[in-house]
Amino acid sequence: MIIVTGASKGLGRAICERLIEKKVNVLGLARNVEDVPFPSMSCDVSAYESVKAVAQQLKKDGAKVGGLVNAAGIASMNLAVTTPPSVAQKIINTNLLGTIYCCQLFAPLMLRNKLGSIINFSTIAVALGLKGESIYAASKAGVEGFTRSFAREMADFNVQVNCIAPGPIDTSLLKGITSEQINKIVSQQIIPKQFRPDSVADLVELLIDSRSNSLSGQVLHVGGA
Amino acid sequence: MSSTDSVKSEVFSQIALLLVDKSLTVTDDMALIGGDSVLDSMKLVELCLALEDKAEDMGFEFDWTSDAAMSRSRSMFRTAGSLAAEFISQMEAKK
Numbered sequence: 001m002i003i004v005t006g007a008s009k010g011l012g013r014a015i016c017e018r019l020i021e022k023k024v025n026v027l028g029l030a031r032n033v034e035d036v037p038f039p040s041m042s043c044d045v046s047a048y049e050s051v052k053a054v055a056q057q058l059k060k061d062g063a064k065v066g067g068l069v070n071a072a073g074i075a076s077m078n079l080a081v082t083t084p085p086s087v088a089q090k091i092i093n094t095n096l097l098g099t100i101y102c103c104q105l106f107a108p109l110m111l112r113n114k115l116g117s118i119i120n121f122s123t124i125a126v127a128l129g130l131k132g133e134s135i136y137a138a139s140k141a142g143v144e145g146f147t148r149s150f151a152r153e154m155a156d157f158n159v160q161v162n163c164i165a166p167g168p169i170d171t172s173l174l175k176g177i178t179s180e181q182i183n184k185i186v187s188q189q190i191i192p193k194q195f196r197p198d199s200v201a202d203l204v205e206l207l208i209d210s211r212s213n214s215l216s217g218q219v220l221h222v223g224g225a
Numbered sequence: 226m227s228s229t230d231s232v233k234s235e236v237f238s239q240i241a242l243l244l245v246d247k248s249l250t251v252t253d254d255m256a257l258i259g260g261d262s263v264l265d266s267m268k269l270v271e272l273c274l275a276l277e278d279k280a281e282d283m284g285f286e287f288d289w290t291s292d293a294a295m296s297r298s299r300s301m302f303r304t305a306g307s308l309a310a311e312f313i314s315q316m317e318a319k320k
């Protein structure tokens with residue numbers, strides 16, 4: 001089973017749909033799973049106890065977890081000086097702590113079998129230092145640092161931990177960003193084009209495949225940075 | 226042997242299974258973390274998972290990830306004796 005957070009929309013949803021298409025057993029997690037048409041559980045990744053409850057349930061059910069995709073995330077494009085503290089807190093809680101909580105609590109389900117792949121999500125905003133994304137980039141830079149260290153901690157258990165850092169992918173997360181702004185970011189990528197969720201799903205498929213188990217602790221930039 | 230002695234013996238057995246040097250005997254003051262530890266970090270995680278399974282067989286949940294467990298973890302994992310004591314304490318609290 002592959003656990004995918006942020007499964008109700010955006011990249012998480014696209015990843016779930018792709019894995020299901022490839023006959024992978026997927027469990028989607030999201031705060032609201034009412035309209036999720038595949039196996040799912042309600043979970044707020046920013047709340048430790050919520051993640052723990054899911055992990056306990058999976059253990060109780062004897063679920064064989066082979067992978068975790070931490071796709072849940074929020075963004076707020078704003079200058080740091082005009083971002084309210086509550087928003088900054090929410091971004092860090094969801095993007096950074098949410099990733100850490102899921103790794104902490106779901107990894108033991110993989111350690112038992114000494115097999116697994118964990119995929120975290122960063123952003124091209126970290127590599128490019130994009131204006132107006134400082135808090136979002138800070139949360140994701142934390143995810144990158146966590147990924148590199150956590151990959152070493154998991155290596156002895158044959159669990160690979162990597163990070164995908166997309167540019168501006170066409171999802172609801174880009175709501176409110178003008179096409180001019182998107183084009184400006186895209187022009188700074190090595191491959192200057194806007195990629196679709198499918199390209200991210202391709203990478204996820206690659207990273208959960210056992211043939212990529214020589215890769216760990218890496219940050220893969222969609223579009224190149 | 227009392228039931229707590231028998232549980233303590235179970236915990237020590239789990240530790241013994243993970244020792245590289247099989248000639249060692251698990252004692253109360255055997256260090257599990259720090260410079261004198263007989264287990265590396267990987268073995269310590271394996272021990273936690275084994276104790277989690279053991280607790281499940283015994284009808285309770287061994288919590289080694291909560292704030293409460295971690296705030297005591299300096300002493301909980303300090304020695305085989307302190308780990309056994311914590312395991313027994315969680316078992317009795319959840320009865």
